[in-house]
Amino acid sequence: MKHLLSTADLSKDDAILLLDTAAQMAATQSREIKKLPTLRGRTVVNLFFEDSTRTRISFETAAKRLSADVINFSAKGSSVSKGESLKDTALTLHAMGADAVVVRHHASGAPHMLANAGWLDAAVLNAGDGMHQHPTQALLDAFTIRRHLVGERSGADPVGADLAGLRVAIVGDVLHSRVARSNVHLLHTLGAEVTLVAPPTLLPVGVESWPSRVSYHLDETLEQWQPDAVMMLRVQRERMSGGAGAFFPSPQEYSRTFGLNARRLALAPDHALVMHPGPMNRGLEISADAADHARSVIVEQVANGVAVRMAALYLLLAGGDDSERNTQ
């Protein structure tokens, strides 16, 4: 693995290695001394073209726990809407000797360009690009699901395990969601079944070719399909009320038909997890009684994010080049 751009690029073995490594990273994070010397002398740049304090802090914490030097490069502003800036920024980072670039960008494919255009030779980690992918989010979701639903069920450490046979419902604005795209691929790779639950206006054309089921009805999915986890997607309020081009008549109607609350949650199996990538719109896609429910693992998802990002940084940065593969 040279870059982490998309969960669609991950084989099942890659994905399980990432989750297993994350499990060991998580174990170190419960110790008094959380810092590891592993990436001493390596430089990780957080290149954020889009505001996301939560994701940036998570990556920053992960890099620092592995003793890497972290440079935060917030490129948000008027000058970066031009493509030229992405190239010039990349050349700058190359000159600074970045070993890894964690990139968040509003344009789908921007991390792919950074990784492949020949502008820099650092490892590129996609921290969310447009409507395309957010692979570490999907990995932390899978990690959280595995820990609860595989680990607790078997009573053993789920190292090496996949998610075969588990059912995950992903609910909300699939059309604009990189979290949904990343999760559909990764969950499928790991053997889980996925149902996308959304109004038809918020599903992309061509969704029938995705490795998932589609439903327009949340209650029916919860009751009849009995998902093991319910993953709520963030909904942007302005998309619900933008006049003729709005995707839904009103936030109220959205909330009534697709919002998760305690009553709906009761339709799902007792063990079903409540998940959300954050930040939540309480009262829109999720109610307070669902978000704060005993089965909610939303806060734990945040903590697992650090371990997963440590694992990704470790696997991308700790090893030598392929050319040095035969030293042993």
Added chain:
Amino acid sequence: MSTTYILRGVRPLGGDPVDVVLADGVISEITAAGEATVPDASHGVTAPGEATVPDGDVVVLDARASDGSGLVLLPGLVDLHTHLREPGREDAETVWSGTRAAAAGGFTAVHAMANTTPVADTAGVVEQVRRLGEEAGWADVHPVGAVTVGLAGERLAELGAMADSAARVRVFSDDGRCVHDPILMRRALEYVKAFDGVVAQHAQEPRLTEGAQMNEGVVSGEIGLTGWPAVAEEAIIARDVLLAEHVGSRLHVCHLSTARSVEIIRWAKSRGVNVTAEVTPHHLILTDELARDYDPVFKVNPPLRTAEDVEAVRQGLADGTIDIVATDHAPHPVEDKDCEWSAAAFGMTGLETALSVVQATMVDTGRLTWADVARVLSTAPARIGRIDDRQGRPLAAGEPANLVLVDPAAHRMIDGSAQVTASANTPFRGMELPGRVVATFLRGRATVLDGVPVDALEGAAR
């Protein structure tokens, strides 16, 4: 007195070999192969590439195709859809560089689209572009006039003034923008009837394509780019053919790209609607799968569609539903393509690859003959642009010597940086395509010899 050219053993429209003599700007004689006589003033037989003799001499071109057969002789190609970028974006292309690229691609006439800066919406701008073309001398430049002032889609530009100007504009288009307001489109269709003009519509419903980046389909859904649905093109084409039928006007549909667009045109023609349609070379061969690597060289408007659409436009071109191939040559400087997809400009170059793509997709597959190629790339576009008194003429004695010689057996690797156009954004880079333009003649004067513009030949005197 100009150079006389004797083209030995060439095959008009791919037929039997003949000798063709070009003198004083016209085809002076066509004889059986090997029988054209060399006048006294001859310096003898020269190979192409050495044919840089002073005016008044005779040059005999006895070049053979790569397989040893005769070169194919076609009427000079006519592009109904070229972006020359001048005035305004001379960093991408100029009239000089763009027409030189056109000549290299076998074209003897191009229609220069109106989306320049300033927009070609007045007699002054179209006359300037026309004059720049004459000064360059590589190919006839026929400016396209904007339908609406500033391409803004709000009120008609002075179409009559452009038609009456020295540029004699007959094709009007807001290309890049759609004339989407139905009443404005109706007025334009009606108005240009007075001077036998045609409205060339860029069919794109704007509300259905807000923020659109690529074809809406499986690929756009997976890679997370905002989709450009086929219906946004088809809805406008359907409306426009109905409007054209209602007001009895001539309509030309630019770069149609979808299977249902072909069906709508087929239906309209069956009803007798006076509509013509074009397809670009890239829509004949490339699909939206190419967007998966986010390389903006494949970003174009209308977008690359699916394999089913590619097959449908090939079929439409083969059965005559689609009248012409036009390049939509859209040069862009490196910085407008060397960036993330959504920040990149739409468009790809095409003048130097059009004939090869048509050969690869239509001739080598047996769907078109070389005579058909002459029709879709020369005769028909000249007629639509109402320049068929000068261009797209039959290959016969007395006709203007606007000609192209093609080696269909050659193969070449496409390299954007090696092309004649000032921009490198060819989607075919790294692809091997069949066919090579050996020579181009504009009114009997060679603009291209041995595959390169004549000013690039050693010892050329321009």
Added chain:
Amino acid sequence: MTPGTAVPGSGPGSTTAPAPDVPTGVIVLGEADIARALTRIAHEITERNRGAADVVLLGIPTRGVTLARRLAERLADVEPTFSRDRVGELDVTMYRDDLHRQPTRAVGVTRVPVSLDDRTVVLVDDVLFSGRTIRAALDALSDLGRPRVVQLAALVDRGHRELPIRADYVGKNLPTSRAERVRVRLREVDGVEDAVLISGRGGDEPAQAGRDQGVTP
């Protein structure tokens, strides 16, 4: 150097260097030799520490963990104050100084049975070579707690130390050349009978082994 630190359960797509299926070569220690060496080390640990009440055994993956478990059994047999569950594993991958000279290694499990503060920790590894693995282990240990004393047990000491590190308990001193490979085969890990093997003999001169502490089998 400990060959193959792959975590159990890491799949075929793991980026770890592929460990040979079953180590081969000339057998220098057989199953009975290894058993005797471990028994002797167990006795030495109790002698040195006047019992084993505070002893915690930490094996270094992969084969060090197996050896530590066997040692714990023997220690419990000879020393009633030692509880046989006081054995754990210490993965040192993230503390290595050669990470980017190697393909990416999978991170192994670290499991510490009790608090290490003020205990006697005996690190257990199969082959002691450059000493770099033990250096990494000492760093890893200091992040986990503050033992009163740290000791080292190795089944084989093959010399060629690159750091000022020595073993407190050695099963067998084995003079080797750098070009040779010394590998340990254990029933639990490799599925065939125990052995210590040398392959690639005929390299440069044998090194002076560490302190002559071993017994002749």
